[in-house]
Amino acid sequence: MKLCITSDGKDLDSSVEETFGRSPYFVIVDTETLETKSIRNTAMRSGHGAGIGAAQIISDEGAEALLTGIVGPNAFTALKAAHIKVFEGASEFDSIKVALEKFKKGFYKEATVPSGGPGGGRRFRGGRW
Amino acid sequence: MVDAGLKGRILAALHRKPLDIPIIAITGGKGGVGKSTISVNIAAALSEMGYRVALTDADVDAPDDHIMLGITLEKPLDVTVNVPTIDAGKCTGCRRCVDVCRRNALFQPGDGVPILIGDCNGCEACMLDCPEDAVGKERRRVGETYMSERDRLLLFTGRLMPGAEESSMVVNALRNRLHGGCRLCRN
Secondary structure: OEEEEEEOOOOOOOEEOOEOOOOOEEEEEEOOOOOEEEEEOOOOOOOOOHHHHHHHHHHHOOOOEEEOOEOOHHHHHHHHHOOOEEEOOOOOOOEHHHHHHHHHOOOOOEOOOOOOOOOOOOOOOOOOO | OOOHHHHHHHHHHHHHOOOOOOOOOOOOOOOOOOHHHHHHHHHHHHHHOOOOEEEEEOOOOOOOHHHHHOOOOOOOEEEEEEEEEEOOOOOOOOOHHHHHOOOOOEEOOOOOOOEEOOOOOOOOHHHHHOOOOOEEEEEEEEEEEEEEEEOOEEEEEEEEOOOOOOHHHHHHHHHHHHHHHOHHHHO
């Protein structure tokens, strides 16, 4: 299964990003072959609808599941339409590698409803921009 | 800084307008500083002096000039925007509508037909860009304009629907109604 994990950076040692739409990178891991690929989230700086744009990007990459912290309502609707499974609850204190191990052990549950509210837009977040 | 050329053009534009119907604009970025109070009082004073006045309340998020004047809003007209509906029969899945949407409101699952998920503001770019003419229009009500009359005072009011973001659409509709329906402007 091609699993997409929201990430702070490009490789397996990067930290998990807890937001979906405005996550800087997506690391896509094939859970059988462990083949990885990272893509930049070009929807990250959208004025509106970053979650929907991000869902479009990972759907185009052929992701079958998503692991992240929280998914908002619009992104969730888009992901469901593309038949992408949503796993929430990943922590930014874990690296992609650790999150992947936890995922394989069944640590994360599949979400049936979006746990996050609508996104806060391109807001200022602690000088990271 | 306004450059000299632009300043000249603004002045020229001002002088092209007839000055027999003065327009007084009252605005300000801060809330609660007295914009409505001043507007309503100028309008009331002028109409009491015998002038015909068209007062326009373009504060569409919270119009309250009619409350201060004790006027009931009359003659409502709907303000609508067009949101896309995609004809699955005509759509070839080229995704131009999804790419052109600056609000990422459209999403295309796999090779399927795009669906409207996000907040469409009715810009109609998707409808213009579709090469197959597959993006149809569906009306969505975003606000109302009103025209109320008391003696020599004509009050134009715009009101945005709760939760709607299209304040500029309501303001534009209000301006068009003012220019089209106001007897003062047409003389």
